[in-house]
Amino acid sequence: MNIENTQSQMRKGVLEFCILSVIQRGEVYPSDIIEEMKKANLNILEGTLYPLLTRLKNADLLTYRWVESSSGPPRKYFALTEKGAAFYKELEQTWNEMSSSVEAVTKKNGRANAVVTGESVQVHPPSAESPL
Secondary structure, three states: OOHHHHHHHHHHHHHHHHHHHHHOOOOEOHHHHHHHHHHOOOOOOHHHHHHHHHHHHHOOOEEEEEEEEOOEEEEEEEEEOHHHHHHHHHHHHHHHHHHHHHHHHHEEOOEEOEEEEOOEEEEOOOOOOOOO
């Protein structure tokens, strides 16, 4: 099994939620989303972001407006629609429930079974008391 593929699938699963989380704070320019994601160590390329923004816009979750720029072409700023805000709230609830469940499963005997260290994840084998 390829760990990089599994990590990529996990990342893709939360990417939309993270992007909507940035946008729900207020109108945002795509490069601001990229910067916010980099700060959180969730690097995303424009080639990934723009199709996702287009898909979310086509689903009526986002709207945008053009703003003239004195230093170049006009910029497209994105914001959540009412439908997008409701969708985000549902995703947030799902994330909270899921992260609590994952934490409950990965914590046994008062210690974590999976420990994140830098870029890697170390998974501890089950203890003698736990046959899992």
